[in-house]
Amino acid sequence: MTKIDPAYPRDLIGYGRKPPFADWPGQARVAVQFVLN
Template sequence: MKKNYPRNMIGYGSKTPSIKWPNSAKLALQIVLNYEEGSENCVLHGDKTSETFLSEIIGAQPIKGRHINMESFYEFGSRRGFWRLHELFQEKKIPITIFGVGMALERNKDVCDAMKKA
């Protein structure tokens, strides 16, 4: 094993620092939303097959054409799923982090604008 491994895999170890959070909070929570809708593997994007890995369909097999079920899963996220979460987080004033795929954001300007405005 290399001694000069460039990553810190130990951190504080058993010596956890005493942290005082604002308002005596007991928990710090970070919410991250992955926005990928419209960037999945799809023949419309020039991919050889449809998405198989990031799916609710366990064991999905590649299709050399459009996979309407797969496309529907992703389309729900951009058409309604994002907006439900966005409205909730805005209403509750909960800040979140977006891990957005560029191609997905290019395909839905309204979603991108809402993310930037929030």
């Protein structure tokens, strides 16, 4: 395992074989987000 700089704002710890479970409304499989700047 590599050492991580404690000042870095993200932990970069992945999920590996245990991805997060997302319970989307209506059993949806895709989420779409639009961002306008």
